Amino acid sequence: MITINHYLALSAALFVIGTVGVLTRRNVIVVMMSIELIFNSANLAFIAFSYFLGDMVGHVFVFMVMAVAAAEVAVGLAIALAIFKNRETVDIDQISVMKG
Amino acid sequence: MQLLLFYLFGSLALISGVVMIMSKRAVTSALNLVVVMFCLAALFAIMEAHLIAALQILVYAGAIMVLFLFVIMLLNLREKSGLRPMRQIIEQFVGIVVLGALFIPLVVTFDLNAVPGLVARTAEFGTTRGVGALLYTEYLLPFEVASVLLLAALVGAVILGKTRLR
Numbered sequence: 001m002i003t004i005n006h007y008l009a010l011s012a013a014l015f016v017i018g019t020v021g022v023l024t025r026r027n028v029i030v031v032m033m034s035i036e037l038i039f040n041s042a043n044l045a046f047i048a049f050s051y052f053l054g055d056m057v058g059h060v061f062v063f064m065v066m067a068v069a070a071a072e073v074a075v076g077l078a079i080a081l082a083i084f085k086n087r088e089t090v091d092i093d094q095i096s097v098m099k100g
Numbered sequence: 101m102q103l104l105l106f107y108l109f110g111s112l113a114l115i116s117g118v119v120m121i122m123s124k125r126a127v128t129s130a131l132n133l134v135v136v137m138f139c140l141a142a143l144f145a146i147m148e149a150h151l152i153a154a155l156q157i158l159v160y161a162g163a164i165m166v167l168f169l170f171v172i173m174l175l176n177l178r179e180k181s182g183l184r185p186m187r188q189i190i191e192q193f194v195g196i197v198v199l200g201a202l203f204i205p206l207v208v209t210f211d212l213n214a215v216p217g218l219v220a221r222t223a224e225f226g227t228t229r230g231v232g233a234l235l236y237t238e239y240l241l242p243f244e245v246a247s248v249l250l251l252a253a254l255v256g257a258v259i260l261g262k263t264r265l266r
Contacts (some may be wrong), residue, residue: 071253
C-alpha cells in the first residue's frame with residue numbers, strides 16, 4: 001500500500017541528488033540539468049499531494065512549473081551559448097568573473 | 101502491484117539521477133536525465149495524473165531535453181567518456197548522504213491524516229477536462245501570466261542567440 005511518504009521520500013532523494021549536482025559539477029550545462037532535476041522532484045511532490053488530498057490544484061501548479069522551467073531553460077542555454085562564444089569554455093570556475 | 105511499479109520506476113530514477121551527476125560527459129548526463137523524466141512520467145500515470153504525465157514526456161523529455169542535447173552538440177566539447185575522478189565521486193556520495201540524512205527523515209515522518217482538507221478524488225481527477233476546468237476559471241491569471249512569460253523568454257532567447265552582423 002503506497003502512502004504519500006513513499007513519494008515524498010523519492011522527491012526528497014531526487015532533490016538532494018539535484019542539489020549535489022548543482023554544487024559539485026563544473027560544466028554549466030550539467031548544472032542546469034541538475035536544476036531541472038530539482039524542478040522535477042518538486043513536481044513529483046506536487047502531484048503526490050494532489051493525489052492523496054484529492055485536490056487538483058497541484059496539477060495546475062505543475063503546469064506553471066513546467067512553463068517556467070521551459071522559459072528558464074531557453075534563456076539559460078542562450079546565455080550559456082553566448083558565453084561559450086566569448087570565452088571558449090563552459091567551466092564555471094573560469095567564467096566566474098564578469099569582467100573582460 | 102502499484103508498490104512494485106513504484107519501486108521499479110523510483111529506483112530507476114534514482115540510479116539515473118546519480119549517474120547523471122557523476123558522469124564525465126554532458127551527453128551521458130543528458131540522456132540519463134531523459135530516463136529520469138520518463139520514470140517520473142510513469143509515476144505520474146500511476147497517480148492518475150494523466151495530463152501531467154503526457155505533458156512531462158511532451159514538454160520535458162521531448163522539448164527541454166532535446167534543447168539541452170542540441171546545445172551540447174553545438175558546444176562540441178572534447179570530453180573523454182567514463183566517470184569522474186574517484187575523489188570527486190566520493191565527495192558527491194558523501195554530499196548526498198549528508199543532505200539526505202537532513203532531509204529524508206523530515207518527509208518520512210510526515211503524517212497525512214493530520215492535514216485538513218482531504219477529499220475523495222473525483223472521476224475527472226487528472227484528466228485534461230479537470231485541469232482545464234481549474235485553469236480557465238480559478239487560475240486564469242497565472243495562465244495568462246505564463247503565456248507572457250513564455251513570450252518574454254522567446255524574445256530574450258532570440259536576442260541572446262543572434263550573432264552580431266558586422
